[in-house]
Amino acid sequence: MFNIPLFPDSASTFAGRVDALYFFIVAVTSFFAILVVALVAFFAVRYKRRRADEVGAPVHGALALELTWTAVPLVLAMVMFYWGASVYFAMAKPPANAMEIYTVGKRWMWKFQHVTGQREINQLHVPIGQPVKLVIGSEDVIHSVYIPAFRVKMDAVPGRTTTLWFQATKAGRYRLFCTEYCGQKHSGMIGEVVVMAPGEFQQWLAGGPATGSMSEMGQKLFTDLACVTCHRDDTTGRGPSLAGVFGSQVTLQGGRTVTADEQYLRESIVNPQAKIVEGYQPLMPTFQGLVSEEQLMQLIAYVKSLGTKGQAPGQTAAPAAEGAQAPGAADTVTK
Amino acid sequence: MDTATAPTQTNYINVAHTAKSWLLTRDHKRIALLYLISVSVFFMIGGLFALLIRLELLTPAGDLFEAETYNKVFTMHGVAMVFFFLIPAIPATLGNFLVPLMIGAKDLAFPRINLLSWYVYVLGGLFTLAAVIGGGVDTGWTFYTPYSTAASNTHVILTGLGVFISGFSSILTGFNFIVTIHKMRAPGMTWFRLPLFVWASYATSLIAILGTPVVAIAIVLVALERTLHIGVFDPTLGGDPVLYQHLFWFYSHPAVYVMVLPAMGVISELIAAFTRKEIFGYKFVAFSSLAIAVIGFFVWGHHMYVSSQSAFAGLVFSFLTYLVAVPSAVKVFNWTATLYRGSISYQAPMLYAFGFLGLFLIGGLTGLFLGALGLDVHVHDTYFVVAHFHYVMVGGTIMAYLGGLHYWWPKMTGRLYNEGWAKFAALMIFVGFNLTFFPQFLLGYMGMPRRYHMYPEEWQVLNVLSTAGATILGVGYFIPTIYLLWSLKKGEVAGDNPWGATGLEWQTQSPPVTENFPVTPVVTEPAYAYAHQEKRFA
Ligand SMILES: [Cu+2]
Numbered sequence: 001m002f003n004i005p006l007f008p009d010s011a012s013t014f015a016g017r018v019d020a021l022y023f024f025i026v027a028v029t030s031f032f033a034i035l036v037v038a039l040v041a042f043f044a045v046r047y048k049r050r051r052a053d054e055v056g057a058p059v060h061g062a063l064a065l066e067l068t069w070t071a072v073p074l075v076l077a078m079v080m081f082y083w084g085a086s087v088y089f090a091m092a093k094p095p096a097n098a099m100e101i102y103t104v105g106k107r108w109m110w111k112f113q114h115v116t117g118q119r120e121i122n123q124l125h126v127p128i129g130q131p132v133k134l135v136i137g138s139e140d141v142i143h144s145v146y147i148p149a150f151r152v153k154m155d156a157v158p159g160r161t162t163t164l165w166f167q168a169t170k171a172g173r174y175r176l177f178c179t180e181y182c183g184q185k186h187s188g189m190i191g192e193v194v195v196m197a198p199g200e201f202q203q204w205l206a207g208g209p210a211t212g213s214m215s216e217m218g219q220k221l222f223t224d225l226a227c228v229t230c231h232r233d234d235t236t237g238r239g240p241s242l243a244g245v246f247g248s249q250v251t252l253q254g255g256r257t258v259t260a261d262e263q264y265l266r267e268s269i270v271n272p273q274a275k276i277v278e279g280y281q282p283l284m285p286t287f288q289g290l291v292s293e294e295q296l297m298q299l300i301a302y303v304k305s306l307g308t309k310g311q312a313p314g315q316t317a318a319p320a321a322e323g324a325q326a327p328g329a330a331d332t333v334t335k
Numbered sequence: 336m337d338t339a340t341a342p343t344q345t346n347y348i349n350v351a352h353t354a355k356s357w358l359l360t361r362d363h364k365r366i367a368l369l370y371l372i373s374v375s376v377f378f379m380i381g382g383l384f385a386l387l388i389r390l391e392l393l394t395p396a397g398d399l400f401e402a403e404t405y406n407k408v409f410t411m412h413g414v415a416m417v418f419f420f421l422i423p424a425i426p427a428t429l430g431n432f433l434v435p436l437m438i439g440a441k442d443l444a445f446p447r448i449n450l451l452s453w454y455v456y457v458l459g460g461l462f463t464l465a466a467v468i469g470g471g472v473d474t475g476w477t478f479y480t481p482y483s484t485a486a487s488n489t490h491v492i493l494t495g496l497g498v499f500i501s502g503f504s505s506i507l508t509g510f511n512f513i514v515t516i517h518k519m520r521a522p523g524m525t526w527f528r529l530p531l532f533v534w535a536s537y538a539t540s541l542i543a544i545l546g547t548p549v550v551a552i553a554i555v556l557v558a559l560e561r562t563l564h565i566g567v568f569d570p571t572l573g574g575d576p577v578l579y580q581h582l583f584w585f586y587s588h589p590a591v592y593v594m595v596l597p598a599m600g601v602i603s604e605l606i607a608a609f610t611r612k613e614i615f616g617y618k619f620v621a622f623s624s625l626a627i628a629v630i631g632f633f634v635w636g637h638h639m640y641v642s643s644q645s646a647f648a649g650l651v652f653s654f655l656t657y658l659v660a661v662p663s664a665v666k667v668f669n670w671t672a673t674l675y676r677g678s679i680s681y682q683a684p685m686l687y688a689f690g691f692l693g694l695f696l697i698g699g700l701t702g703l704f705l706g707a708l709g710l711d712v713h714v715h716d717t718y719f720v721v722a723h724f725h726y727v728m729v730g731g732t733i734m735a736y737l738g739g740l741h742y743w744w745p746k747m748t749g750r751l752y753n754e755g756w757a758k759f760a761a762l763m764i765f766v767g768f769n770l771t772f773f774p775q776f777l778l779g780y781m782g783m784p785r786r787y788h789m790y791p792e793e794w795q796v797l798n799v800l801s802t803a804g805a806t807i808l809g810v811g812y813f814i815p816t817i818y819l820l821w822s823l824k825k826g827e828v829a830g831d832n833p834w835g836a837t838g839l840e841w842q843t844q845s846p847p848v849t850e851n852f853p854v855t856p857v858v859t860e861p862a863y864a865y866a867h868q869e870k871r872f873a
């Protein structure tokens with residue numbers, strides 16, 4: 001018990017930014033806490049009651065003072081607000097070149113699958129210096145991916161696809177926790193993130209058994225589940241061609257448009273009636289319950305591999321979602 | 336002051352002795368005592384669960400309980416403390432007792448509804464106790480979906496029903512207070528002559544009336560989804576689990592103010608009485624209560640920054656969260672300024688008030704960490720949050736509640752408690768509290784998640800400190816129970832106004848008669864008009 005840490009490891013590009021904000025707020029709040037305590041202590045001693053019949057002086061208040069101690073905290077609060085928001089928005093926007101890793105929470109384990117197909121359970125290997133984007137789903141209840149050393153966290157919400165990104169800066173093994181209470185073994189839903197030098201990481205990727213890349217698995221499912229019968233490469237199918245859909249603005253029945261991000265793709269498969277593409281009939285069956293969360297992720301990976309608007313098919317990219325998203329909230333669809 | 340002879344005048348306590356006279360009473364003061372007893376029972380139950388939590392966390396391994404049992408223990412700790420102690424504690428006991436007295440009324444506007452509210456509370460409590468005895472519930476006090484609707488196989492419905500029912504008691508009490516404060520003020524008791532505790536009670540009542548129905552609906556929907564599988568929250572039935580969080584926090588954030596505003600009201604009374612001075616900036620303190628009540632309704636999304644809520648929603652909620660922090664800061668500065676040139680006495684209730692200031696200061700200031708979007712991502716759902724809300728709700732609310740209980744005890748019972756023990760208990764609570772919860776800030780920033788049965792070994796030392804603190808805190812809370820009960824028989828007779836305080840409640844006898852004032856008082860001066868009244872203390 002000689003090792004008594006009092007501060008977390010810092011191992012991502014966010015760690016420094018979050019800590020800087022933390023220390024700023026520590027400084028401001030300590031200043032006010034000490035100020036108030038000192039004043040209270042001073043007054044308590046200085047104006048201690050001396051006679052049983054003594055009363056306080058008739059001081060009613062002072063407008064100037066009231067305004068000052070309303071305005072000063074307000075200004076400081078706005079600084080904290082702005083600073084906090086700027087860090088949050090950085091967390092919300094994964095860089096376009098981020099490496100995607102598909103993450104599924106399930107009571108009580110974390111399952112990861114790399115784009116190249118390698119699967120891991122409760123362990124996640126990532127390279128240093130490369131932005132990594134977790135595409136997160138849940139098979140049952142709400143969980144939350146939390147890596148304290150990276151200062152990042154995102155809920156895994158059943159029925160939604162969320163994302164989280166980070167860029168590791170220091171090799172090592174770091175704890176990963178589930179931070180949304182999920183039942184009996186919630187505190188056992190833990191794992192570790194292994195951060196490696198890029199070369200080592202490539203070796204690790206090559207070494208593991210892979211059953212084919214994510215998009216290959218998705219392609220197989222696309223055939224097995226007979227998606228191909230409706231979705232063809234050309235316009236002859238009963239459903240729209242999926243080439244170039246990801247990242248594009250889809251026009252829906254009624255004229256509304258939405259950005260086709262991961263959340264949109266998920267919804268199109270699980271709950272196709274929710275948003276009908278303009279010019280098509282609502283005849284796509286729901287695949288709710290027929291595909292597991294992981295298969296869903298593979299299908300999404302496949303659809304994404306069919307290209308992004310303005311990109312040659314085969315290239316994957318992060319959603320070109322305009323504006324910002326919550327760190328990871330992939331649903332920018334406005335109602 | 337008199338020697339320890341039993342008071343001989345008739346008062347609301349000795350006017351009748353049968354059980355029926357208590358169980359069917361319509362006297363707000365008797366109902367306050369009924370509430371005092373019942374919330375104390377829940378405080379002990381909740382406290383016992385807290386102790387079990389801390390015992391389990393003494394070691395990193397989950398060796399005291401099974402994981403399932405531990406999950407039930409922290410759930411029932413939260414349910415008992417939040418819904419059956421913290422929310423009703425000050426309004427239903429001190430508020431019930433004091434609001435009519437402070438405004439010079441004979442009773443609340445609807446005495447029967449007041450009694451009904453107590454029965455409703457007890458009924459809700461019995462349902463919840465039945466759930467506990469029947470095997471407990473394991474969803475956390477927040478009942479998050481879809482865990483609560485689709486996964487948990489514990490007594491979610493029974494507990495939910497208990498919370499649902501007891502919610503009506505807050506609504507009834509709030510409604511009663513609002514009507515009473517509007518309609519039953521004594522002649523001359525204008526709005527700006529009201530004691531600040533009445534202002535705080537008014538603001539609290541508004542929140543209880545507007546917010547409680549929403550959480551009630553959310554709980555009903557959870558129950559319906561469990562039984563009838565209607566798809567509201569469960570995505571496999573076409574529902575949206577995050578919708579539940581919106582409904583839940585729409586009430587449960589303002590509920591924090593249901594716990595804290597009355598506490599702030601009590602503190603204003605204590606500081607005025609023990610500095611013998613008008614509260615500095617009376618109007619600012621009064622209006623800050625209303626500001627908190629109103630803005631507090633629009634900040635609920637700060638519990639959901641990483642829930643997949645849109646980033647713009649997060650932005651708005653963060654902004655409003657920082658706004659609502661300002662009126663709380665204003666109150667603290669005004670209380671501090673009240674001490675300036677006061678005549679400060681260190682009697683036990685004032686020590687509790689000092690304790691409140693210290694703990695609430697830390698609780699409130701650490702809220703600034705959580706309001707910051709990018710920082711909350713890191714500390715959300717860790718022990719940092721646990722520490723923060725215990726500082727606010729336990730350090731703040733319970734400290735004020737105990738301070739108020741000591742201050743008005745002579746009025747409620749006619750007796751004085753032992754001053755030495757009371758000071759000692761206040762000190763123990765303060766020390767125990769800080770030792771329990773301060774280490775949790777450090778644990779939280781290092782990333783220790785809340786609701787964990789087991790934790791990594793390197794965090795043991797801080798957890799042991801926390802458990803040690805909890806032991807001291809537990810003893811600290813227990814001591815008042817003993818000396819207060821003891822004072823009922825042996826305490827010195829208090830007299831009408833042992834503190835030399837202003838306020839109508841101190842102008843009538845202790846304990847008051849059934850309808851409070853033999854003659855309806857006429858108010859001619861503002862609250863806390865100490866400066867004109869030096870003669871009173873001769
Ligand atoms: Cu989990």
Ligand SMILES: [Cu+2]
Binds near residue numbers: 589591638
């Ligand atoms: Cu809140």
